[in-house]
Amino acid sequence: MDEPDTPERRGRLSRPRVLAAAVALVDREGLTALTMRRLATDLGVEPMAIYRYTSSKEALLDGLVEAFFSEVNDRLRTTADTDAGPSRDPVGAPVGILPWRAELRRIARAFAAVVHAHREILPVVATRPLAVPVARRPAPALQLTEHILAVLGRAGFDDATALTIYRAFVAWNLGRLLVDKRQVVDDPDEPDLLLRLGLHRLPAAEYPRLRALVPKFAEYDEEQELIAGLDSLLNRMPEPPLDSFYDGSAR
Amino acid sequence: MDEPDTPERRGRLSRPRVLAAAVALVDREGLTALTMRRLATDLGVEPMAIYRYTSSKEALLDGLVEAFFSEVNDRLRTTADTDAGPSRDPVGAPVGILPWRAELRRIARAFAAVVHAHREILPVVATRPLAVPVARRPAPALQLTEHILAVLGRAGFDDATALTIYRAFVAWNLGRLLVDKRQVVDDPDEPDLLLRLGLHRLPAAEYPRLRALVPKFAEYDEEQELIAGLDSLLNRMPEPPLDSFYDGSAR
DNA sequence: TGGATTAAATTTACTCCGTATCCTTACATC
DNA sequence: GATGTAAGGATACGGAGTAAATTTAATCCA
Incomplete structure (x- = not known):
């Protein structure tokens, strides 16, 4: 007016x-x-x-999830870890080129990168699926799932095994990131390390190990632990019966 | 009045x-x-x-976390998987008796049991630590951490490895449960399976694999996958130098 | 015994949030 | 130019978290 x-x-x-x-x-x-x-x-x-x-604030949160997975998919499309031509698949440039393990590693890295690019998105991405049924998840999330299942299918896994691998993959990624992003420090402006960590709040008598180790809590290589754990989870999956068409490197 | x-x-x-x-x-x-x-x-x-x-609603949420870990600790104290006398340790009845792997398995099961006993607690337990620094976490949560670190220490792991195992352990448990508790079904009252899953909402052209597999999404053994994954994560940890005092069964 | 002290719970009130309902505006179409 | 429609605005309501002041009841000490 x-x-x-x-x-x-x-x-x-x-x-x-x-x-x-x-x-x-x-x-x-x-x-x-x-x-x-x-x-x-x-x-x-x-x-x-x-x-x-x-339609509502909850729907807006799902919109955040949608935006998140869009970005993951974009990253997968554009940042190939390998040299391969374009593809028909909406997700993942080098489709069918990378062996399935390598492709899952690539996805895990992309997922982590997007989480790190948006400091407070993780709780939303981790918990919204608890409230939203599969069929109503944002399209980009479904596309990524479809892509993963397709990769596992092409690798020769039967349905049940593919799902088992999928679940383990998602669980590990989410869990790792939730742990990586946990707040360690109490008051980031405090110059003294002990005070910064709030160690004076942890009586040494009750928490001897914790007190000794907290200062080292943040000293590790996130990507290394992410990939290492992923590999150990994947390595004990039963090999697909007719694997090694795309993936000759099977263990 | x-x-x-x-x-x-x-x-x-x-x-x-x-x-x-x-x-x-x-x-x-x-x-x-x-x-x-x-x-x-x-x-x-x-x-x-x-x-x-x-002091606030946020503090109340941390109170839920506190209650949650209290219950986990209680369960660990009372439901020993093995026969062993009582112990001084505030958490875990058969301290130093069980080999570290078995003890971690026991904790994972207790954790999962408490999650399943409280249908909506998981998002809180998974995400509050993102906002609360270690030193301010609820005492029962700190006690459980202390217990785990103590178990790993007694098993002979050096600090860095103990922390690596601890992180992997927490990440796997959280991630697994988040995946286990994801909502699959659209309308639980619908008698028709396809409609219940909302499959008509997933165009077969775009999501062929997903559409084929969604009906099997819930058909798996949660505990089996939890423990299997945990074991594969733990098995590739470097063995402690002077292990096998409590745990002769090393791999 | 009886007032003073203090802890526990109530009262009141304010700001901010999500959102239902109705209304205005501007454009596309014939 | 009338009309239908889609985008956005105006208004308003109930409910949320919580600050501040106040009442009530137990406790303690003379």
Whole structure:
């Protein structure tokens, strides 16, 4: 009523724009800053306008998951670990080229990279599937699942084994990242290491080992442990009956 | 002002009582039902009364984590998988008796059992540590960590390896349970399997493998996969230099 | 015994959140 | 140009978390 009706009052918004703003807001100020009202302000719009592009706040969270997996898929499409031509598969450039183990490693790395690129996205990605049935998951998430199952199928695994591998793969990735991202430090501004870790709060009598080890909690190579654990989980999977078409390196 | 001042209007509340009510409420009606006001009603008290026992709602969530790990520890104390006398250790009955692998298996099972006993606790247990520094975690959680590190120390692992095992252990347990508890079904009341799974929502053209496999998503043995994966993660850990005092069965 | 002290719980009230409902505006179409 | 429609705005309501001040009841000490 007051605004000079700038060029496009109409058509400012779109689902991608809304999701992008939501992701940006969460990245900048954390999950608790993500409110419909705040997001509307960021978009220069009244709160209710957002509801044209997402039906509720819960749906908006699923939108974050959607954006997350889109980014994972993008990364898989563009950053091939190997040299191979393009592919028909919506996910993963070098389809059918990499042996299945290597492809799963590649996916794990992409997943981790996107998690690290968005500091507070992990809790959402880890917990929303507890509330959303498979068939209603965001398309990009389904595409990645489809891709993984396709890779395992092509490698020759039967259905049951493919699912077992899939579950182990997802569980390990999620669990690892949840552990990697756990907050260790108490007050990051404190210069003294002991105080920073809040060690004075851990009585040595009750927690001797913990007290001794906490200072080392953050000293490890995340990627190395991610891949090492993944390999040990995958190595004890029964080999596919007619493997080694794409993957001659079987253990 | 109206109530007949039943025996004890004073001293009705206590931290354990508040936490128990919170757990019960979440178990009965889910996490979203847990509001300060609702919890107060359940306790027969005005909302602000709760703040004497927890400083905020976030603190209340940490209280849930506290209650959770208490229960895990209780279970470890009382349900020994083996016959051994009592122990001084606050956690785990047969201290130093079980080889480290078996003890970790026992803990994993207890953890899973408690998760399954409280349908909506997992997201809280999985994500709160992302916000709470180690030194401020609830005592029961710290006790369990201490116990695990002690077991690994006694088994002869050096600090770095013990931490690596600890991280892998926690990550696997959390990840597995998050995957186990993912919602598969769309409408549980629908008698037709296809509709129940919402398969009509998954176009076969885009998701051929997914569509074929979703009906088998829930057909697996959770405990078997939990333990199998745990074993494969642990088996590739470097053996402790002077192991085999308690654990002669090393690989 | 009886007032003072203190702990426990209530009262009141404020701000912010999600969102239902209704309304206005501008564009596309004929 | 009338009309239908889609995008966004205005208004409003109930419920959430919680700060602050207050009442109530037990405890302690004279």
